[in-house]
Amino acid sequence: xxxxxxxxxxxxxxxxxxxxxxxxxxxxxxxxxxxxxxxxxxxxxxxxxxxxxxxxxxxxxxxxxxxxxxxxxxxxxxxxxxxxxxxxxxxxxxxxxxxxxxxxxxxxxxxxxxxxxxxxxxxxxxxxxxxxxxxxxxxxxxxxxxxxxxxxxxxxxxxxxxxxxxxxxxxxxxxxxxxxxxxxxxxxxxxxxxxxxxxxxxxxx
Amino acid sequence: xxxxxxxxxxxxxxxxxxxxxxxxxxxxxxxxxxxxxxxxxxxxxxxxxxxxxxxxxxxxxxxxxxxxxxxxxxxxxxxxxxxxxxxxxxxxxxxxxxxxxxxxxxxxxxxxxxxxxxxxxxxxxxxxxxxxxxxxxxxxxxxxxxxxxxxxxxxxxxxxxxxxxxxxxxxxxxxxxxxxxxxxxxxxxxxxxxxxxxxxxxxxxxxxxxxxxxxxxxxxxxxxxxxxxxxxxxxxxxxxxxxxxxxxxxxxxxxxxxxxxxxxxxxxxxxxxxxxxxxxxxxxxxxxxxxxxxxxxxxxxxxxxxxxxxxxxxxxxxxxxxxxxxxxxxxxxxxxxxxxxxxxxxxxxxxxxxxxxxxxxxxxxxxxxxxxxxxxxxxxxxxxxxxxxxxxxxxxxxxxxxxxxxxxxxxxxxxxxxxxxxxxxxxxxxxxxxxxxxxxxxxxxxxxxxxxxxxxxxxxxxx
Numbered sequence: 001x002x003x004x005x006x007x008x009x010x011x012x013x014x015x016x017x018x019x020x021x022x023x024x025x026x027x028x029x030x031x032x033x034x035x036x037x038x039x040x041x042x043x044x045x046x047x048x049x050x051x052x053x054x055x056x057x058x059x060x061x062x063x064x065x066x067x068x069x070x071x072x073x074x075x076x077x078x079x080x081x082x083x084x085x086x087x088x089x090x091x092x093x094x095x096x097x098x099x100x101x102x103x104x105x106x107x108x109x110x111x112x113x114x115x116x117x118x119x120x121x122x123x124x125x126x127x128x129x130x131x132x133x134x135x136x137x138x139x140x141x142x143x144x145x146x147x148x149x150x151x152x153x154x155x156x157x158x159x160x161x162x163x164x165x166x167x168x169x170x171x172x173x174x175x176x177x178x179x180x181x182x183x184x185x186x187x188x189x190x191x192x193x194x195x196x197x198x199x200x201x202x203x204x205x
Numbered sequence: 206x207x208x209x210x211x212x213x214x215x216x217x218x219x220x221x222x223x224x225x226x227x228x229x230x231x232x233x234x235x236x237x238x239x240x241x242x243x244x245x246x247x248x249x250x251x252x253x254x255x256x257x258x259x260x261x262x263x264x265x266x267x268x269x270x271x272x273x274x275x276x277x278x279x280x281x282x283x284x285x286x287x288x289x290x291x292x293x294x295x296x297x298x299x300x301x302x303x304x305x306x307x308x309x310x311x312x313x314x315x316x317x318x319x320x321x322x323x324x325x326x327x328x329x330x331x332x333x334x335x336x337x338x339x340x341x342x343x344x345x346x347x348x349x350x351x352x353x354x355x356x357x358x359x360x361x362x363x364x365x366x367x368x369x370x371x372x373x374x375x376x377x378x379x380x381x382x383x384x385x386x387x388x389x390x391x392x393x394x395x396x397x398x399x400x401x402x403x404x405x406x407x408x409x410x411x412x413x414x415x416x417x418x419x420x421x422x423x424x425x426x427x428x429x430x431x432x433x434x435x436x437x438x439x440x441x442x443x444x445x446x447x448x449x450x451x452x453x454x455x456x457x458x459x460x461x462x463x464x465x466x467x468x469x470x471x472x473x474x475x476x477x478x479x480x481x482x483x484x485x486x487x488x489x490x491x492x493x494x495x496x497x498x499x500x501x502x503x504x505x506x507x508x509x510x511x512x513x514x515x516x517x518x519x520x521x522x523x524x525x526x527x528x529x530x531x532x533x534x535x536x537x538x539x540x541x542x543x544x545x546x547x548x549x550x551x552x553x554x555x556x557x558x559x560x561x562x563x564x565x566x567x568x569x570x571x572x573x574x575x576x577x578x579x580x581x582x583x584x585x586x587x588x589x590x591x592x593x594x595x596x597x598x599x600x601x602x603x604x605x606x607x608x609x610x611x612x613x614x615x616x617x618x619x620x621x622x623x624x625x626x627x628x629x630x631x632x633x634x635x636x637x638x639x640x641x642x643x644x645x646x647x648x649x650x651x652x653x654x655x656x657x658x659x660x661x662x663x664x665x666x667x668x
Contacts, residue, residue, distance in 0.1 A: 002287070010495035011495055022255050026248070047425035131425050131428040148454070170481075171339060179425040179472075181425075184383035185231075192339060193391060193429055
């Protein structure tokens with residue numbers, strides 16, 4: 001008997017009585033000003049950001065980030081933010097992104113309760129750009145924000161329009177703040193393996 | 206197989222009093238952060254109840270959900286493997302690596318591969334394995350095992366990390382600054398990520414409805430390890446399933462808040478099929494889980510999402526350290542799941558517990574840990590596995606407690622002994638309690654004496 005059949009037989013031999021699957025349709029906490037909640041939590045997890053009105057303001061903020069970290073190699077998927085000098089669309093091997101200082105990438109949805117931003121491969125061919133770049137900026141349309149994780153998953157399903165919320169992209173990540181660790185005596189250190197800093201900008205027209 | 210008793214295994218940890226105290230306080234601080242997070246969400250208790258119900262439902266239909274998961278994962282382009290035990294899991298992973306001539310593997314945190322002893326097995330076969338979670342890497346460089354499922358290096362002092370990194374990475378001698386040491390590790394591990402030919406991760410949640418799975422980290426190591434090399438192997442215990450994508454909302458709200466008092470981990474990645482042109486393999490592992498499932502008493506421990514909250518709150522774990530348990534998953538939950546694999550080897554673990562119940566209060570999936578620990582004690586006694594000294598003592602205690610005159614005499618003898626006997630009579634090797642503590646000062650009279658005196662005194666007024 002194959003291991004698969006053996007395990008399934010053992011599992012089915014000892015199942016407990018059926019228990020109902022609960023509905024998740026409840027009154028979850030919602031925020032009157034989800035952006036304010038988002039930024040408060042984002043600061044708490046070591047990130048930064050703001051709401052920007054118009055492309056001009058976005059460009060100013062991006063320039064400030066570039067200057068602050070002294071970024072040389074910049075990969076931008078948001079042309080209205082900055083042009084950048086690493087063309088991710090031309091990159092075949094993800095290892096070629098190893099020297100990127102700053103990546104300016106799209107976020108699909110923000111979540112107010114935990115400052116998470118949903119990112120996926122819809123517009124970024126090499127997912128490693130989100131993780132390997134020394135610093136990351138996420139740009140999200142102002143209205144794309146959910147109060148809590150239940151709303152976030154509902155949005156994912158809805159935007160898939162009956163298809164898979166992952167579509168062709170094969171992955172998606174909730175990113176909340178920069179990479180961090182506290183593995184040495186519980187001292188919080190920002191910038192473990194992934195982004196050393198994470199900025200989130202919501203864009204208003 | 207060697208049986209090591211928890212109390213003697215804790216000796217070395219307890220001997221460093223200052224560090225043991227730090228360990229206790231550090232974990233209690235995390236428990237306090239968890240409380241703050243939990244109290245910040247009005248629906249916290251509702252979430253715990255839902256999580257328990259979802260897991261209970263999944264366990265009751267585990268066969269169907271496993272098949273559904275396999276079907277959907279395969280449809281997404283992943284290859285699903287099944288392993289009955291640790292040896293089979295390790296053999297599957299080795300074969301995948303050897304067939305592709307992989308010599309360098311980066312791993313992100315996976316307690317399952319710890320449980321299976323994957324690292325030494327692969328190393329024996331000439332494959333370089335690098336644990337990329339900082340804590341796990343430190344532990345690996347020290348040729349040790351994680352002492353905590355979420356905080357693998359919580360038992361290590363920064364001075365020791367400094368010494369280790371000086372030797373291994375050439376950091377400055379005597380350097381102990383965590384930021385400096387972490388930066389050094391970042392550089393070395395980036396080289397490892399970029400040179401890796403395959404990446405292996407654990408799995409936090411498998412989603413039956415979509416065939417995808419979710420991995421949560423704060424460092425981003427699993428994302429780097431799976432976005433660069435062309436092969437991703439995911440090792441997953443069969444109990445990790447949840448039915449729907451929407452259920453992730455409940456579990457991601459609970460996991461990091463319970464684990465470290467964070468609103469969510471920095472990275473919660475949902476893997477759905479391989480990257481274009483790459484491979485994704487999922488190894489579903491039993492290794493004793495169906496045995497737990499078959500046990501009516503202990504099966505609800507399969508709900509566990511490995512957040513570590515029960516470890517952080519446990520007064521015994523905090524004061525004895527994870528290594529004293531001698532297993533990959535320590536603490537209250539480990540003291541339940543490990544004896545089910547080998548009751549003789551792990552017979553002392555259910556006794557490493559004060560039955561205070563704190564673990565049950567914080568468990569996000571409402572496992573009745575103290576009840577199960579108590580049940581294990583009974584089971585271990587029934588199996589005749591209690592050590593002779595404890596057994597004799599229990600029998601003696603049983604006699605005394607069931608014989609009123611003996612009980613009265615023993616109480617009196619105890620009160621007299623503690624008050625008047627020379628110190629060496631009370632504090633010696635037969636009294637392990639007295640090794641680090643003073644015995645309580647005995648009361649002048651027993652409850653019985655007090656009671657009969659009260660009723661004597663009461664008589665005049667009532668008559």
